[in-house]
Amino acid sequence: MNSLLDQFVSECRDLIETSSRALLALETDTENPAQINELFRAIHTIKGASGLFDFKPLTSCVHAGEDLLDAVRAGDVAFNSGIADLLLEMLDRLVEWLDSIEDSETLPSDAQEISAALSTRLRDYISDGAGVNDADDTSQQTEVAAPWPDDIPVLEGAETGLSLITYTPGETTFFAGGDPLRTVLAAPGLLWMQVVQPDDWPDVDQLDPFMLKIGFRLVSSATVPDLEKHFSYDIDDVSIERIAATDGPSAIEQLADDILQSQAALLATPQTGVAAENIQKSAADVVARVGRNLNVSDDAVGDLDATIADVRGEPAGNDPAPVDKPQVAEPEKQPAAAPAKQRSSGYLRVDSDRIDALMNLAGELIVAKNAMPFLARKAENIEDGRELVREIKMQHNTINRIAEELQAAIMQIRMVPVGSVLSRFNRLVRDMSRKLGKDIRYVVDGEDTEADKAIVDELSDPIVHLIRNSIDHGIEDPTERAEADKPKQGTIRVSAFNKDDSVVIEITDDGKGIAVDKVVKKALERGLIDAERVNAMSANEKLQLIFLPGLSTKEEVSDLSGRGVGMDVVASMVRRLGGQISIDSEPGLGARVTLSLPLSMAVQQLMMVEVGDGLYGVPVDSVVESQKISPVSIRRHRDAEMVLLRDRLIPLVRMRDLFQCDAQDDPETLSVMVVDVNGHESGLVVDRFHPGVDAIVKPMSGVLANYDCYSGTALLGDGSILLALNLREIVECQYH
Template identity: 30%
Template sequence: MNDLSAYRDAFIEELVDQLERMEQDLLSMENEVLEETVQSIFRAAHTIKGSSAAMGFDEMKSVTHEVEHLLDMIRGKKLEVDSSLINLLFNALDVLKVLRDEYMRGQSYSDISKLLYDLQNFTKVADTQIPVKSLPELTLEQSLQLDEAVELGLQLLKIRIHLSDDCPMMAARLQLIAQEITARYGTIICSEPSVLFDPNNEDSDYSQAIFLVSTSLDMKDVQEQASTLTDVRLAKVDLYKPLNKAVNAVSVPKDKEPAQEDKSKQGPQTIRVSVERLEHLMNLVGELLIDQTSLNELKHSVSSRFANEDFVERLSDISDHMSSIVEELQESVMKARMLPIEHLFNRFPRMVRDLSQKLGKDIELLLEGMETELDRTLIEEIGDPLIHLIRNAVDHGIETADVRASKGKRMKGRVRLNSFHEDNQVVITVEDDGAGILPDKMIASALRKGIITDEEAGRLSDLHAINLIFRPGFSTAASVSEVSGRGVGMDIVRNQIERLNGLIDIESKPDQGTMFTVRIPLTLAIITGLMVKVSGRDYVIPMNNVIEIVRIPIEDIQTVHGENVIVIRDKVIPLIWLHDAMQLERGNMKNKFIPIVVVGSAEKKLAVAVDELLGNQEIVIKTLGTFLGKIPFITGATILGNGRVALILEIAYLIQMINKHKVGHLVHTL
């Protein structure tokens, strides 16, 4: 029993879950302090304390012990939840995450002495205080008054007043303070005690009061003014955030519920499976898919040679049944690898909260489509690009409260993160209601940095000017920000998304906001590809890059500025032969009609001429390995049913390189 390594994985899994629950509950508690939320955080801290003590992880046990004590004081109404306490609990959570990571890596543990001092000192100060007052439950009229203030873009503040001990007539002084608050700051929605102070009521404590006020003033200004009020020993001002109203779930009466078996007798309904096992299972399914394709080709070959033989029908039945089984197995394994995107989205509320405080902005983050499922590998890969998009929205997109007020916008900024399924892809949007992107400003910045020429600038539409943000080295930031870093630009974000066979688009309107739309496949393991043949060799074009397929007469190919183009529905599209990109010789053009695949990446389109179109096929992606390194235009390979290897084209890189070396002046104008 001395060897605890056997329990290490179970401890880490539980720790990850408990820390994530604590973070979500702390974010919720910052909006409104609910008894069940405090209780949930307390249970999580208590669980972590017990399990870390059992594992001999004393640093984590010590931290959670102090956190547990603070939460117990909140439960006992001995401590009020304010911004300083919330920040302290978030600091403790961050240290717990660092300790977790160090424990997983087997590193020496961080010094926790400062955090322990802060936690213990906060507790000691709280122990010496008298019980604090809290706001009463709002009446219907007060709730409507609060909603109206929010709609008008006013700030909601909690103003806590502690009177000096030598104040002779505390009730009368609070009455005067209430009148002064109304005259100088705004409207008192409610207070404790009531603004109708009764000096003859000896049972009431008038040494302190708390006011809920709607105001157009800045919180810092109110704090400074409130501290100078007569006979006030301490004034403390905090933001008040009403809890968002949620739709209540419809509950079914017990007597109406369908009869069910006792769940407690059925054992656990879920099990944990290691990622390595799922990866191995997916590889085996991929091999089965390749063999099933080979069997299908064998069936067609045998059927043509032995059309009237009995075994041909038997072979056909077996092949069809195997196809059905493999397809179902593939779907089941892919579902097992899927996770709700909630696992990714839950990281962002804390990040937006911290950034908002650092930048002095009031920003709400709306999360939608949390139930959308995505391959767990993609959830990990898409995280960094989304972090960059959200940080940019908070830092550069959303204006400060005073600027927003001068534009007639609500003072609180909004960032909306949404996800949904569309065809065989997952679409993720990052939208803000900020200043938007000004095309003229983009062009001026690009000219100043030498990214475009004066001639190119004159031909750019507003859409293409906005898309300059994706060019390497481009930035419109006037100064380096601690939040957004030193110009790690949107080109890096775009490259990361395109590496996942995804696309990113942008829409923006001045003073209305900006929306980035990211489209990525459901999985990276198996995709649908368009099979094409070039110079006798097979290539795969991912279907999510295919816009349309056409056949055009060879005489319809035109030349502009020395480069080949085609015109489809009055749109000029650059044309290349895939032979040239792959450095293969073009054969004699026997056919008068050329097969053309129009592909796209973001706002750019490219027409690709091939020798032959072979049709769509489910393909298993195989990496080329580190020995070969990065091969231009190639993202991987697949094994076909006939045993041959087909290379998978990286369309985004193909367009990028062709744009850079061949038809740059055309692509920019399309």
């Protein structure tokens, strides 16, 4: 896909998001002029941009939506939920078509049919809302008209009246993106057009081809309201009046006479050789065509003078047959399309200050790099190696500082607001609550909170699952809420904020909450956990069982929930991103799901540990402390090894046993790294500790991709490979 088309798709997706937000806001405040104008501007921009490409069904459909919004903006049509539904359906179609353009650079084969039907439904609202009817149109056609101008040929329909338009666009129209000629040629009912030249043309050396000097006069059979709508963006440069003629030749006769006269003038132009032959052949062909279409006598056809005389002396008695417009069969009306899955954009909008900071750091890095050859030459002549080592270390410190600042600057460029994802779920809440007969308000806090673009792009799917669960499982219907002395309108609130080096997303609802006993019962029934483990759990730990695969408290399976995959899928996606998830609930008051995700997936801080012959990385954020303990301090509880540290009983995980390393002699002390996994501490028994390192962790590939105990690999400075550990899987593998 070429860069221009790629940019068009990306910008249209952003404009569709803007349009959806404005539409949903208008449903609660139908007369908000700011939202109406924002919506109109977004749709108008999509229409204008699509005109650069040959996607006529898309352009036509958006144009119809723009006309409807223009009528709403003018107050001719009252905005209502029906209009909102139809415009949202149009936006859904646009998303589908953009997906097709992105995949194949073409629209789907049924785009023209869908566009025609949808455009008709959109414009039906204009007719209904504006109160225009056939009687009104007739009155427009039969109102008192001005006399027919002498310099305009009498056209078909002149007896009953036509519209004369004088269009004088401003000199700077081209700079505003206007195309006056295209506007004139696309005028409805166009019968005749004339270019109006200025009274005085500037000298050739002073002529600016980009400054418009001409105007237009045109005659149309369309009504004044239709013409005003067509010229709505240039209405200040247009005057429209009705004109009529009582007698004169028919339009087709006048047109034929004009054509034949032009051919006569062309033949009279001095020409020789091939040019003369070509002109004569062309004129003969035109005369024959005109004659045949006007039923001129056979003797006159082919002779210019005879044909002109025949046209003037024996006017055709029959009007030309009207040209039928191609009719597009309207397909069977389909329900509004489901919100399409959002594709992540390949573009980033970056503040210029962040780019400037990156450029400055790049300059410093070049300066530091240029110092290295000087050090190399100095090394050739130096006798005292200590001085060289000192200068190399100094230069390394400089490069290290620049590299760290460069990394931070690049991270800032990749940071985008989470609101770009969170705000789009207004539509999901609206459609699902209507389907279930519930009244639900969707609120977003902390839209400006920033996170890495890769994290933000991945947020969509887990949050969709959580919001669907809140709508279906959590929020009660209005009657049930009224019986519980709660407001009939439920609320789903999504909050985002930064905490330490993480971004936290909380999804809260004020529904009926989660019945912990019911969760435990389902887990036991399905054999997902045994009774002994349940008895040892706290109430909060029992609540976390809802993340077990295959568990659902919904008694009936619907198209929204009940299959026992939602919460497990959410937990898996969050953990794959290196984050954590937890849930809290109070019966009758609601539930809150908390997602804690790293700000970035690019660079991670890892503590290195050695087990057997391998080096492994543990995320610094998960490390609580590192200790040397005596083997005699280890206690056994229910076949598990534990150690008491600062009044905390810490279960141990022997990494050598887990990785099936060769047995070693009993050491005098054990190296234990205490880590926090989902709020529970465990001690990893390793051979020895190593310093921490900043590493770019790449996902596992090949055979190792099937081993869940590893989250990825990183390349160290000496070329060796570091395996990053998935602590959750390691702890579960040890105990479960």
